Amino acid sequence: MIVKHIQEKIKTEAFDALLLTGLENPAAKKNLQYVTNYTGSYGFAIIGEDYKYFISDFRYRDQVAEEVPDFTFVEITGAFLDALKEVIQKESITSLGFDKRIRYSEYELYQTLGVTLHPLNNFMESFRVSKTPEEVAKIKKACEITDQALADILQELKVGMIEKDVEIKLKNRMIELGAEVTWDRFIVASGARGAMPHGMASDKRIEKGDLVTFDIGCAYEGYYSDLTRTVAMGKPSSKMKELYEIVKEAQRRGVAAAKAGMTGKELDAVCRDYITERGYGEYFKHGTGHGLGMDVHEAPRVSYAYDKPLEVGACVTIEPGIYISGLGGVRIEDDVILTEDGCIVLNEFPKELLIIE
Numbered sequence: 001m002i003v004k005h006i007q008e009k010i011k012t013e014a015f016d017a018l019l020l021t022g023l024e025n026p027a028a029k030k031n032l033q034y035v036t037n038y039t040g041s042y043g044f045a046i047i048g049e050d051y052k053y054f055i056s057d058f059r060y061r062d063q064v065a066e067e068v069p070d071f072t073f074v075e076i077t078g079a080f081l082d083a084l085k086e087v088i089q090k091e092s093i094t095s096l097g098f099d100k101r102i103r104y105s106e107y108e109l110y111q112t113l114g115v116t117l118h119p120l121n122n123f124m125e126s127f128r129v130s131k132t133p134e135e136v137a138k139i140k141k142a143c144e145i146t147d148q149a150l151a152d153i154l155q156e157l158k159v160g161m162i163e164k165d166v167e168i169k170l171k172n173r174m175i176e177l178g179a180e181v182t183w184d185r186f187i188v189a190s191g192a193r194g195a196m197p198h199g200m201a202s203d204k205r206i207e208k209g210d211l212v213t214f215d216i217g218c219a220y221e222g223y224y225s226d227l228t229r230t231v232a233m234g235k236p237s238s239k240m241k242e243l244y245e246i247v248k249e250a251q252r253r254g255v256a257a258a259k260a261g262m263t264g265k266e267l268d269a270v271c272r273d274y275i276t277e278r279g280y281g282e283y284f285k286h287g288t289g290h291g292l293g294m295d296v297h298e299a300p301r302v303s304y305a306y307d308k309p310l311e312v313g314a315c316v317t318i319e320p321g322i323y324i325s326g327l328g329g330v331r332i333e334d335d336v337i338l339t340e341d342g343c344i345v346l347n348e349f350p351k352e353l354l355i356i357e
Protein backbone atom coordinates (compact mmCIF):
# COMPACT_ATOMS: atom_id res chain seq x y z
CA MET A 1 0.00 0.00 0.00
CA ILE A 2 1.14 3.46 -0.95
CA VAL A 3 1.16 4.90 2.59
CA LYS A 4 3.66 2.24 3.70
CA HIS A 5 6.00 3.19 0.85
CA ILE A 6 5.72 6.85 1.76
CA GLN A 7 6.42 6.06 5.42
CA GLU A 8 9.54 4.13 4.39
CA LYS A 9 10.71 7.06 2.27
CA ILE A 10 10.08 9.55 5.08
CA LYS A 11 12.60 7.63 7.22
CA THR A 12 15.33 8.76 4.82
CA GLU A 13 14.11 12.34 4.46
CA ALA A 14 15.07 15.46 6.38
CA PHE A 15 11.53 16.06 7.64
CA ASP A 16 9.43 14.23 10.25
CA ALA A 17 6.11 14.18 8.45
CA LEU A 18 4.52 14.86 5.09
CA LEU A 19 1.64 17.31 4.81
CA LEU A 20 -0.72 16.72 1.89
CA THR A 21 -3.38 19.32 1.29
CA GLY A 22 -5.92 20.25 -1.30
CA LEU A 23 -6.34 23.88 -0.39
CA GLU A 24 -6.77 25.87 -3.60
CA ASN A 25 -4.33 23.74 -5.54
CA PRO A 26 -5.68 21.08 -7.90
CA ALA A 27 -2.26 19.53 -8.52
CA ALA A 28 -1.48 19.08 -4.84
CA LYS A 29 -5.03 17.89 -4.20
CA LYS A 30 -4.52 14.99 -6.61
CA ASN A 31 -1.67 13.76 -4.46
CA LEU A 32 -3.97 13.86 -1.44
CA GLN A 33 -6.51 11.81 -3.37
CA TYR A 34 -3.87 9.43 -4.68
CA VAL A 35 -2.56 8.65 -1.22
CA THR A 36 -5.82 8.57 0.73
CA ASN A 37 -8.57 7.85 -1.87
CA TYR A 38 -10.34 10.96 -0.57
CA THR A 39 -12.45 12.62 -3.26
CA GLY A 40 -13.81 15.51 -1.18
CA SER A 41 -12.80 19.10 -1.76
CA TYR A 42 -11.42 19.96 1.67
CA GLY A 43 -8.94 17.98 3.70
CA PHE A 44 -5.38 17.52 4.93
CA ALA A 45 -3.29 14.43 5.56
CA ILE A 46 -0.28 14.30 7.84
CA ILE A 47 1.83 11.17 7.44
CA GLY A 48 4.81 10.26 9.59
CA GLU A 49 6.88 7.09 9.96
CA ASP A 50 4.31 5.38 12.17
CA TYR A 51 1.17 7.50 12.05
CA LYS A 52 -1.28 8.87 9.54
CA TYR A 53 -3.93 11.51 10.19
CA PHE A 54 -6.73 12.86 8.07
CA ILE A 55 -8.03 16.29 8.99
CA SER A 56 -11.28 17.80 7.76
CA ASP A 57 -14.49 19.28 9.08
CA PHE A 58 -18.00 18.02 9.86
CA ARG A 59 -19.14 18.36 6.24
CA TYR A 60 -16.85 15.53 5.24
CA ARG A 61 -17.02 13.35 8.38
CA ASP A 62 -19.04 10.56 6.75
CA GLN A 63 -17.10 10.74 3.51
CA VAL A 64 -13.78 10.44 5.35
CA ALA A 65 -15.10 7.48 7.34
CA GLU A 66 -15.99 5.77 4.07
CA GLU A 67 -13.05 6.74 1.88
CA VAL A 68 -10.19 7.06 4.38
CA PRO A 69 -11.04 4.55 7.12
CA ASP A 70 -7.47 3.64 8.03
CA PHE A 71 -6.35 7.19 8.85
CA THR A 72 -6.89 8.72 12.29
CA PHE A 73 -9.57 11.35 11.78
CA VAL A 74 -9.19 14.76 13.37
CA GLU A 75 -12.21 17.00 13.04
CA ILE A 76 -11.71 20.70 12.55
CA THR A 77 -13.90 22.55 15.01
CA GLY A 78 -12.33 26.01 14.92
CA ALA A 79 -9.45 27.24 12.79
CA PHE A 80 -8.01 24.47 10.60
CA LEU A 81 -4.51 25.50 11.71
CA ASP A 82 -5.46 24.54 15.28
CA ALA A 83 -6.35 21.03 14.10
CA LEU A 84 -2.98 20.78 12.35
CA LYS A 85 -1.25 22.02 15.51
CA GLU A 86 -3.04 19.37 17.54
CA VAL A 87 -1.47 16.62 15.39
CA ILE A 88 1.92 18.36 15.39
CA GLN A 89 1.94 18.47 19.19
CA LYS A 90 0.63 14.95 19.64
CA GLU A 91 3.35 13.47 17.43
CA SER A 92 6.08 15.97 18.43
CA ILE A 93 6.59 16.95 14.80
CA THR A 94 9.37 19.50 14.34
CA SER A 95 9.53 19.58 10.54
CA LEU A 96 6.96 19.16 7.78
CA GLY A 97 7.46 18.38 4.11
CA PHE A 98 4.94 19.99 1.76
CA ASP A 99 4.36 20.28 -1.98
CA LYS A 100 6.06 23.48 -3.10
CA ARG A 101 3.31 24.17 -5.63
CA ILE A 102 0.94 25.37 -2.90
CA ARG A 103 0.08 29.04 -2.92
CA TYR A 104 2.31 31.49 -1.13
CA SER A 105 -0.67 32.68 0.92
CA GLU A 106 -1.16 29.11 2.14
CA TYR A 107 2.56 28.80 2.89
CA GLU A 108 2.34 31.91 5.05
CA LEU A 109 -0.33 30.21 7.14
CA TYR A 110 1.85 27.13 7.69
CA GLN A 111 4.68 29.40 8.84
CA THR A 112 2.63 29.98 11.99
CA LEU A 113 2.66 26.26 12.88
CA GLY A 114 5.98 26.48 14.73
CA VAL A 115 7.70 23.77 12.67
CA THR A 116 10.42 23.86 10.04
CA LEU A 117 8.90 23.74 6.57
CA HIS A 118 10.54 21.65 3.84
CA PRO A 119 9.34 22.51 0.34
CA LEU A 120 9.24 19.37 -1.81
CA ASN A 121 9.63 19.22 -5.54
CA ASN A 122 7.84 16.23 -7.06
CA PHE A 123 8.06 14.09 -3.91
CA MET A 124 4.89 12.24 -4.88
CA GLU A 125 5.59 12.06 -8.61
CA SER A 126 7.74 8.95 -8.49
CA PHE A 127 5.13 7.06 -6.44
CA ARG A 128 2.52 7.72 -9.10
CA VAL A 129 4.51 6.58 -12.15
CA SER A 130 3.88 2.84 -12.06
CA LYS A 131 0.16 2.17 -12.41
CA THR A 132 -1.74 -0.56 -10.57
CA PRO A 133 -4.15 -2.77 -12.56
CA GLU A 134 -7.03 -0.72 -11.10
CA GLU A 135 -5.48 2.49 -12.35
CA VAL A 136 -4.82 0.98 -15.77
CA ALA A 137 -8.47 -0.08 -15.99
CA LYS A 138 -9.59 3.50 -15.32
CA ILE A 139 -7.25 4.97 -17.94
CA LYS A 140 -8.37 2.28 -20.38
CA LYS A 141 -12.01 3.18 -19.79
CA ALA A 142 -11.22 6.88 -20.37
CA CYS A 143 -9.48 5.83 -23.61
CA GLU A 144 -12.49 3.78 -24.73
CA ILE A 145 -14.81 6.73 -24.16
CA THR A 146 -12.46 9.01 -26.07
CA ASP A 147 -12.05 6.62 -29.01
CA GLN A 148 -15.80 6.12 -29.22
CA ALA A 149 -16.62 9.83 -28.97
CA LEU A 150 -14.21 10.62 -31.81
CA ALA A 151 -15.61 7.80 -33.96
CA ASP A 152 -19.17 9.02 -33.34
CA ILE A 153 -18.49 12.68 -34.03
CA LEU A 154 -16.44 11.97 -37.16
CA GLN A 155 -19.58 10.41 -38.58
CA GLU A 156 -21.19 13.85 -38.38
CA LEU A 157 -18.14 15.85 -39.41
CA LYS A 158 -18.63 17.91 -42.56
CA VAL A 159 -16.85 20.61 -44.50
CA GLY A 160 -18.12 23.99 -43.28
CA MET A 161 -18.36 23.06 -39.60
CA ILE A 162 -16.65 25.35 -37.10
CA GLU A 163 -13.82 23.85 -35.05
CA LYS A 164 -15.35 25.03 -31.75
CA ASP A 165 -18.69 23.44 -32.59
CA VAL A 166 -16.95 20.14 -33.22
CA GLU A 167 -15.18 20.52 -29.86
CA ILE A 168 -18.54 20.95 -28.09
CA LYS A 169 -19.98 17.88 -29.83
CA LEU A 170 -16.97 15.82 -28.75
CA LYS A 171 -17.22 16.97 -25.14
CA ASN A 172 -20.94 16.27 -24.94
CA ARG A 173 -20.48 12.85 -26.48
CA MET A 174 -17.79 11.97 -23.94
CA ILE A 175 -20.07 12.93 -21.06
CA GLU A 176 -22.91 10.89 -22.59
CA LEU A 177 -20.55 7.92 -22.83
CA GLY A 178 -19.71 8.14 -19.12
CA ALA A 179 -16.77 10.55 -18.80
CA GLU A 180 -16.59 12.28 -15.43
CA VAL A 181 -15.11 15.44 -16.92
CA THR A 182 -13.44 16.31 -20.19
CA TRP A 183 -10.33 18.38 -20.63
CA ASP A 184 -11.08 22.12 -20.47
CA ARG A 185 -9.90 22.75 -24.02
CA PHE A 186 -9.54 20.45 -27.01
CA ILE A 187 -7.22 20.85 -29.92
CA VAL A 188 -9.18 20.88 -33.15
CA ALA A 189 -6.75 22.33 -35.67
CA SER A 190 -7.70 22.31 -39.36
CA GLY A 191 -5.79 23.27 -42.46
CA ALA A 192 -2.90 25.65 -41.84
CA ARG A 193 -3.85 25.81 -38.13
CA GLY A 194 -2.62 22.23 -37.91
CA ALA A 195 0.91 23.67 -37.92
CA MET A 196 0.27 24.81 -34.32
CA PRO A 197 0.89 21.75 -32.15
CA HIS A 198 -1.43 23.30 -29.53
CA GLY A 199 -3.98 24.89 -31.83
CA MET A 200 -7.07 25.06 -29.64
CA ALA A 201 -10.43 24.79 -31.41
CA SER A 202 -11.19 28.19 -32.97
CA ASP A 203 -13.91 29.91 -34.98
CA LYS A 204 -12.35 28.65 -38.21
CA ARG A 205 -14.52 26.63 -40.53
CA ILE A 206 -13.20 23.26 -41.62
CA GLU A 207 -12.55 23.35 -45.36
CA LYS A 208 -12.31 20.82 -48.15
CA GLY A 209 -8.76 19.53 -48.46
CA ASP A 210 -7.89 20.34 -44.82
CA LEU A 211 -6.21 17.87 -42.57
CA VAL A 212 -7.79 18.18 -39.12
CA THR A 213 -5.88 17.26 -35.97
CA PHE A 214 -7.90 16.33 -32.89
CA ASP A 215 -6.12 16.12 -29.53
CA ILE A 216 -8.76 15.27 -26.98
CA GLY A 217 -9.34 13.47 -23.70
CA CYS A 218 -11.46 12.98 -20.63
CA ALA A 219 -11.29 11.54 -17.13
CA TYR A 220 -12.91 8.41 -15.79
CA GLU A 221 -12.82 8.00 -11.99
CA GLY A 222 -10.00 10.52 -11.77
CA TYR A 223 -7.82 9.10 -14.56
CA TYR A 224 -7.25 10.74 -17.92
CA SER A 225 -7.01 9.71 -21.55
CA ASP A 226 -5.09 11.59 -24.23
CA LEU A 227 -5.78 10.81 -27.90
CA THR A 228 -4.60 12.49 -31.08
CA ARG A 229 -5.70 11.63 -34.59
CA THR A 230 -5.45 13.57 -37.82
CA VAL A 231 -8.10 13.08 -40.50
CA ALA A 232 -8.49 14.44 -44.03
CA MET A 233 -11.51 16.35 -45.36
CA GLY A 234 -11.58 14.93 -48.85
CA LYS A 235 -8.53 13.76 -50.74
CA PRO A 236 -5.40 15.33 -49.22
CA SER A 237 -2.58 16.78 -51.30
CA SER A 238 0.26 14.36 -52.01
CA LYS A 239 2.47 16.44 -49.69
CA MET A 240 0.09 16.11 -46.73
CA LYS A 241 -0.38 12.44 -47.49
CA GLU A 242 3.40 12.02 -47.39
CA LEU A 243 3.61 13.81 -44.01
CA TYR A 244 0.83 11.63 -42.67
CA GLU A 245 2.52 8.39 -43.67
CA ILE A 246 5.83 9.52 -42.14
CA VAL A 247 4.20 10.40 -38.81
CA LYS A 248 2.21 7.17 -38.84
CA GLU A 249 5.35 5.10 -39.38
CA ALA A 250 7.28 7.07 -36.73
CA GLN A 251 4.46 6.49 -34.26
CA ARG A 252 4.26 2.80 -35.17
CA ARG A 253 7.99 2.43 -34.59
CA GLY A 254 7.68 4.18 -31.22
CA VAL A 255 4.91 1.83 -30.11
CA ALA A 256 6.82 -1.20 -31.43
CA ALA A 257 9.98 -0.20 -29.54
CA ALA A 258 8.42 1.04 -26.30
CA LYS A 259 9.24 -0.98 -23.21
CA ALA A 260 10.22 -0.45 -19.62
CA GLY A 261 13.94 -0.08 -19.02
CA MET A 262 14.69 2.09 -22.00
CA THR A 263 15.17 5.76 -21.20
CA GLY A 264 12.74 8.46 -22.22
CA LYS A 265 15.46 9.78 -24.48
CA GLU A 266 15.94 6.43 -26.22
CA LEU A 267 12.23 6.03 -26.92
CA ASP A 268 12.03 9.61 -28.13
CA ALA A 269 14.92 8.90 -30.52
CA VAL A 270 13.05 6.00 -32.15
CA CYS A 271 10.37 8.36 -33.48
CA ARG A 272 12.66 11.35 -33.95
CA ASP A 273 15.36 9.50 -35.90
CA TYR A 274 12.84 8.16 -38.39
CA ILE A 275 11.31 11.60 -39.00
CA THR A 276 14.81 13.06 -39.35
CA GLU A 277 15.78 10.28 -41.75
CA ARG A 278 12.80 11.19 -43.90
CA GLY A 279 13.90 14.83 -43.97
CA TYR A 280 11.48 16.43 -41.52
CA GLY A 281 13.44 16.43 -38.27
CA GLU A 282 13.35 20.21 -38.01
CA TYR A 283 9.54 20.13 -38.08
CA PHE A 284 9.21 17.86 -35.04
CA LYS A 285 10.25 20.02 -32.14
CA HIS A 286 8.31 18.72 -29.14
CA GLY A 287 9.01 15.62 -27.08
CA THR A 288 7.57 12.28 -28.21
CA GLY A 289 5.39 11.83 -25.14
CA HIS A 290 4.65 12.23 -21.45
CA GLY A 291 3.31 10.35 -18.48
CA LEU A 292 -0.47 10.18 -18.09
CA GLY A 293 -2.67 9.33 -15.12
CA MET A 294 -4.44 11.56 -12.60
CA ASP A 295 -2.89 14.44 -14.54
CA VAL A 296 -2.85 14.77 -18.31
CA HIS A 297 0.84 15.53 -18.09
CA GLU A 298 2.84 13.86 -15.33
CA ALA A 299 6.06 11.90 -14.83
CA PRO A 300 7.84 10.42 -16.71
CA ARG A 301 8.71 12.21 -19.95
CA VAL A 302 9.48 10.64 -23.30
CA SER A 303 11.88 13.31 -24.50
CA TYR A 304 15.50 14.01 -25.40
CA ALA A 305 15.86 15.65 -21.98
CA TYR A 306 14.77 12.57 -19.98
CA ASP A 307 17.72 10.29 -19.40
CA LYS A 308 16.19 7.99 -16.78
CA PRO A 309 14.85 4.50 -17.52
CA LEU A 310 11.09 4.24 -17.92
CA GLU A 311 9.44 2.09 -15.23
CA VAL A 312 7.35 -1.03 -15.61
CA GLY A 313 3.71 -0.02 -15.39
CA ALA A 314 4.28 3.58 -16.47
CA CYS A 315 1.57 5.02 -18.68
CA VAL A 316 3.05 7.21 -21.40
CA THR A 317 1.88 8.78 -24.62
CA ILE A 318 3.62 8.28 -27.96
CA GLU A 319 2.80 11.24 -30.15
CA PRO A 320 5.23 12.31 -32.84
CA GLY A 321 4.15 15.03 -35.26
CA ILE A 322 5.26 17.20 -38.15
CA TYR A 323 4.24 20.87 -38.31
CA ILE A 324 4.97 23.11 -41.26
CA SER A 325 4.08 26.78 -40.95
CA GLY A 326 1.61 27.95 -43.54
CA LEU A 327 0.89 24.41 -44.64
CA GLY A 328 -0.46 22.40 -41.74
CA GLY A 329 0.42 19.52 -39.49
CA VAL A 330 -0.04 15.89 -38.55
CA ARG A 331 0.14 14.23 -35.14
CA ILE A 332 -0.87 10.74 -34.07
CA GLU A 333 -0.98 9.75 -30.41
CA ASP A 334 -1.69 6.63 -28.40
CA ASP A 335 -1.49 5.98 -24.67
CA VAL A 336 0.48 2.88 -23.70
CA ILE A 337 1.36 0.95 -20.55
CA LEU A 338 5.01 -0.12 -20.47
CA THR A 339 5.81 -3.73 -19.63
CA GLU A 340 9.10 -5.57 -19.33
CA ASP A 341 9.09 -6.67 -22.92
CA GLY A 342 6.90 -4.16 -24.71
CA CYS A 343 3.79 -2.13 -24.16
CA ILE A 344 0.02 -2.42 -24.11
CA VAL A 345 -1.71 0.11 -26.36
CA LEU A 346 -4.84 1.47 -24.71
CA ASN A 347 -6.36 3.27 -27.71
CA GLU A 348 -8.05 1.31 -30.45
CA PHE A 349 -8.91 4.11 -32.84
CA PRO A 350 -7.48 3.18 -36.29
CA LYS A 351 -4.43 4.95 -37.62
CA GLU A 352 -4.96 4.55 -41.36
CA LEU A 353 -5.63 8.00 -42.82
CA LEU A 354 -9.36 8.51 -42.63
CA ILE A 355 -10.70 10.48 -45.58
CA ILE A 356 -14.02 12.14 -44.81
CA GLU A 357 -15.97 12.96 -47.97
Ligand SMILES: [Mn+2]
Nearest residue numbers: 226317319333
Ligand atom coordinates in the same frame (compact mmCIF):
# COMPACT_ATOMS: atom_id res chain seq x y z
MN1 LIG B 1 -0.46 14.11 -25.15
